[in-house]
Amino acid sequence: MSAATHTSPSKAPRTPQSTQVGPRLRLIAGLKNASKISSRGIWFAVIIVVLAFAVQLFLTTVIVEDAYRTDELEQQHLELEREHTAALEKTDAQESxxxxxxxxxDLGMVPAGGSVFLNMDSATVVEGEGSVAPLEEVDPSLVPNAIVNPPVEAEDPQQNGESADQTPEPAVPSEFEMSSPSTR
Structure with missing residues (x-):
C-alpha cells in the first residue's frame, strides 16, 4: 500500500446542537415520583399474598377433613349394608x-287329619269327602334349610399351617376395599 492511496478521515467541525432548531426534551414535574413504589403499596401487596396463602391453606384443610369424613361415612355405609343384608337373611330364615x-x-300344632265344613242352613258339621287319616308331626329334618341351620365347618387352623390370630373374612365381601399392592 502506498501513502497516496491511503487517506485519513477528515475532521470536519460539527455544528453544536444549540444551533439546531427543534423540540427539546425535559422532565415533567408531576412524574418525578411516579417510578418510586410507596411502602404502603408494598405492605398492601404482601398482605394480599399472605391472605391468599391463608385462604388456600384453610380451603385445603377443609377439603382434607371432608375427604376423611367421606371415607368414614363410606365405611359406616358399608357396615350398615352388611347389617341390612344379615337382617334380611335372618328374616328370610324366619319366614322359610x-x-x-x-x-x-314347637307350639303343639299338628297337620289337620281331614276337612270338615259347617252347614249354615242346618247348623250342622258335615264331614268332607274322602277324609284323610290324621298326619303325624312334621319332621323338620326331612327338608334341610341351610339358612336356618348353616353347615358347620370346624377346622383347626393349626392343622393346615395357618396361624390362629388372623381376623376372619367378613360374611359379605366389600366392593370398596382394595387389596394392597405387592412390592418387590
Whole structure:
C-alpha cells in the first residue's frame, strides 16, 4: 500500500446542537415520583399474598377433613349394608317353610287329619269327602334349610399351617376395599 492511496478521515467541525432548531426534551414535574413504589403499596401487596396463602391453606384443610369424613361415612355405609343384608337373611330364615313348620310343631300344632265344613242352613258339621287319616308331626329334618341351620365347618387352623390370630373374612365381601399392592 502506498501513502497516496491511503487517506485519513477528515475532521470536519460539527455544528453544536444549540444551533439546531427543534423540540427539546425535559422532565415533567408531576412524574418525578411516579417510578418510586410507596411502602404502603408494598405492605398492601404482601398482605394480599399472605391472605391468599391463608385462604388456600384453610380451603385445603377443609377439603382434607371432608375427604376423611367421606371415607368414614363410606365405611359406616358399608357396615350398615352388611347389617341390612344379615337382617334380611335372618328374616328370610324366619319366614322359610321349614322354620314355620318347626315353630308350629314347637307350639303343639299338628297337620289337620281331614276337612270338615259347617252347614249354615242346618247348623250342622258335615264331614268332607274322602277324609284323610290324621298326619303325624312334621319332621323338620326331612327338608334341610341351610339358612336356618348353616353347615358347620370346624377346622383347626393349626392343622393346615395357618396361624390362629388372623381376623376372619367378613360374611359379605366389600366392593370398596382394595387389596394392597405387592412390592418387590
Amino acid at each position: 317353610p321349614q322354620n314355620l313348620a318347626q315353630e308350629a310343631t
